[in-house]
Amino acid sequence: KFLFSGLKQCKYCIVRSLLKMILTFSSPSIKTFHGTLRLCLPGLRSMKHDITRTSLMKQLHSTSLLRSADLVSVYDAGGVRKITLNNPRKRNVLSFAMLQELEAQFKESDAETSVRCVVLCSSGPVFSSGHDLKELKIDSGDTAKIQEIFSLCTRVMTSMRRLSVPVIAQVNGLAAAAGCQLVATCDIVLATDKSSFSLPGSTFGLFCSTPGIAVARCVPQKTSAYMLMTGNTINAQEALTSGLVSKVVPEEKLQEETDRVTSAIVAKSRSVLALGKKFYYRQIQMGIEEAYAEGEQVMLHNLQYCDSQEGINAFADKRKPHWEHTDRKV
Structure with a gap:
């Protein structure tokens, strides 16, 4: 209530950002989060914002911030x-x-x-x-x-x-x-x-x-x-x-x-981790020679990813890589 009453020019994005902050740092249960909404809404209404619990929850669901x-x-x-x-x-x-x-x-x-x-x-x-x-x-x-x-x-x-x-x-x-x-x-x-x-x-x-x-x-x-x-x-x-x-x-x-x-x-490339995870569990079931033989091919395949070449170039240039997070090849 205190936070919202002090926001003279409150906009919807600010409300959403504050709720996201609550979610991120307190990891509440759904019951707790709904309780937080009940505390916030009176302050919003006093500022003549046309926001109800239903409309706010609908907005959060539509942005994948919260599902229950x-x-x-x-x-x-x-x-x-x-x-x-x-x-x-x-x-x-x-x-x-x-x-x-x-x-x-x-x-x-x-x-x-x-x-x-x-x-x-x-x-x-x-x-x-x-x-x-x-x-x-x-x-x-x-x-x-x-x-x-x-x-x-x-x-x-x-x-x-x-x-x-x-x-x-x-x-x-x-x-x-x-x-x-x-x-x-x-x-x-x-x-x-x-x-x-x-x-x-x-x-x-x-x-x-x-x-x-x-x-x-x-x-x-x-x-x-x-x-x-x-x-x-x-x-x-x-x-x-x-x-x-x-x-x-x-x-x-x-x-x-x-x-x-x-x-x-x-901080890693999603596509590279996906490739690596898949092979990691598959090779555990293999004999060592078969695992190495397939591992070589996986490494070669991995190197053809745009994200792989971006990572190598970023390392050489001493900068952070800019991942595509796809398996697109060079």
Whole structure:
């Protein structure tokens, strides 16, 4: 109210800029953001601006500054798309509806060239507790719906790997079962020292077979076997040592570290990172000779990108490169 009452010549762009600033620095939930709107609108109306909550939200949606759903909230800032699991009351379970939202958001993020990296985070003290066990009850021997849930989960995980831009998990809490699978599937994982990770399915009579696929590809065999067969939780430092996590920071430094990583990614060519990410995961499955043979061809292909030659020229000229973010060739 104070800010808006002092703006004698307030224009719509100023309002939008202030709201964008609120989004960027406070990372609010949808509920919190709507509360902010309620505080702002009286001041705007007192200045005789014809702005309502509905019209303001419509403007924000049309500019992709803020989008919301019941279970997932999304907003963009500086090429970074932040996708927040937004069901803390149910420990951010990966219900069928939640998985549908994630699949749609990843597909959209891949298609929008303005998105240069995705940050996956959560609201509440639990990153995600995994599948909604209530959805996994078999009714009269009919497993078709459950098969659909598992197939959807697989599509979500594989779509993250196929996504053209890096996906960063921002973890501050427990990631369990399919929630741990979600973390393990991300390209980079930043976690607080309060975070923990587990594959506890066997405790409930359902072995974490599919979550184990992602985790076993990140950590040593003995570590994944320990997690799967005991259901015991490992802490953030153990996750870092085993390779499940990229970096561990104090809780108060998590956003700062995330910003540092995303800034480094956004400074790169989107098309070059897309090419590199695709080959990186493909070569891991190859023998070393096959990987080198294909790697040579990928490097040659990469050098034909306009962005590649621009980067080399910029280095020689001691200036910042001006990326096209396309795979256009010279």
